[in-house]
Amino acid sequence: MTKEDTTAFSLQTREMFASIAPRYDFLNWLLSFGQDRNWRKRAIDLLDPIKNDCILDVATGTCDMVVEIEKRNLSTHIFGIDFCKNMLNLGKTKVSQNNFDNKISLQIGSGECLPFANNFFDSVICSFGVRNFSNIQMGLEEFYRVLKPGGKIVILEFSEPQNKILNIIYDFYFNFILPKIGNLISGHSNAYSYLPESVANFPNQKEFIEWIRKIGFKKVSFIELTFGIVSIHSAFKDT
Numbered sequence: 001m002t003k004e005d006t007t008a009f010s011l012q013t014r015e016m017f018a019s020i021a022p023r024y025d026f027l028n029w030l031l032s033f034g035q036d037r038n039w040r041k042r043a044i045d046l047l048d049p050i051k052n053d054c055i056l057d058v059a060t061g062t063c064d065m066v067v068e069i070e071k072r073n074l075s076t077h078i079f080g081i082d083f084c085k086n087m088l089n090l091g092k093t094k095v096s097q098n099n100f101d102n103k104i105s106l107q108i109g110s111g112e113c114l115p116f117a118n119n120f121f122d123s124v125i126c127s128f129g130v131r132n133f134s135n136i137q138m139g140l141e142e143f144y145r146v147l148k149p150g151g152k153i154v155i156l157e158f159s160e161p162q163n164k165i166l167n168i169i170y171d172f173y174f175n176f177i178l179p180k181i182g183n184l185i186s187g188h189s190n191a192y193s194y195l196p197e198s199v200a201n202f203p204n205q206k207e208f209i210e211w212i213r214k215i216g217f218k219k220v221s222f223i224e225l226t227f228g229i230v231s232i233h234s235a236f237k238d239t
């Protein structure tokens with residue numbers, strides 16, 4: 001992609017999330033049959049935060065992840081960043097409703113150009129975010145840069161089930177049912193048609209391991225959840 005294409009893609013993505021923001025949480029719950037919360041909880045289990053950890057959630061959206069981390073009450077320092085104001089505003093309300101205003105710092109910004117110093121965070125988490133980046137490698141490089149040596153990344157993303165029969169059922173649901181329901185309820189003509197497209201364009205689990213390794217991360221691995229509908233990759237910055 002040229003620089004102009006990248007900028008146009010980012011703008012389009014931001015506008016798309018801005019327009020689906022009011023229905024985003026409900027649709028997540030509905031279209032994942034309530035599984036999205038469990039997936040995030042499993043990602044936090046893998047992140048394994050400990051007392052005083054400084055944690056960054058990239059593409060924090062409506063803040064479910066940061067709120068879930070804070071609920072573990074570990075005296076961690078949590079930061080969330082997202083480039084879509086409408087998503088983040090809904091997230092801010094959720095943070096306030098949970099009385100976490102003093103515990104979670106939120107800001108607008110791009111995952112591909114993080115406004116944080118080098119070696120700042122103990123861990124970086126990103127759920128259903130990197131797939132939407134205009135330049136995924138640049139995002140991964142930024143995750144690496146802001147992590148302390150030995151720090152951990154955890155990336156939760158959609159993936160395709162390897163089992164052939166499950167894959168046929170999943171394909172039908174993901175490509176035909178989900179876009180119709182999503183577009184109808186969100187009121188956006190193609191946001192939920194973009195979802196299966198973006199998953200199809202995203203590397204499979206083993207390819208993504210290689211992408212992460214290329215940045216310099218070590219001990220890269222993944223686990224599959226819900227028959228491989230989603231996967232969680234994790235890795236460490238070299239010490």
Ligand SMILES: C[S@@+](CC[C@H](N)C(=O)[O-])C[C@H]1O[C@@H](n2cnc3c(N)ncnc32)[C@H](O)[C@@H]1O
Pocket residue numbers: 010013014017058059060061062063064065081082083084087109110111112126127128129132133134
């Ligand atoms: C599918 S939502 C995921 C939100 C949240 N992490 C979750 O688990 O529900 C994707 C989010 O990524 C954000 N996003 C996409 N590309 C981004 C980028 N390059 N920088 C920052 N945020 C980005 C969007 O604004 C949106 O809020």
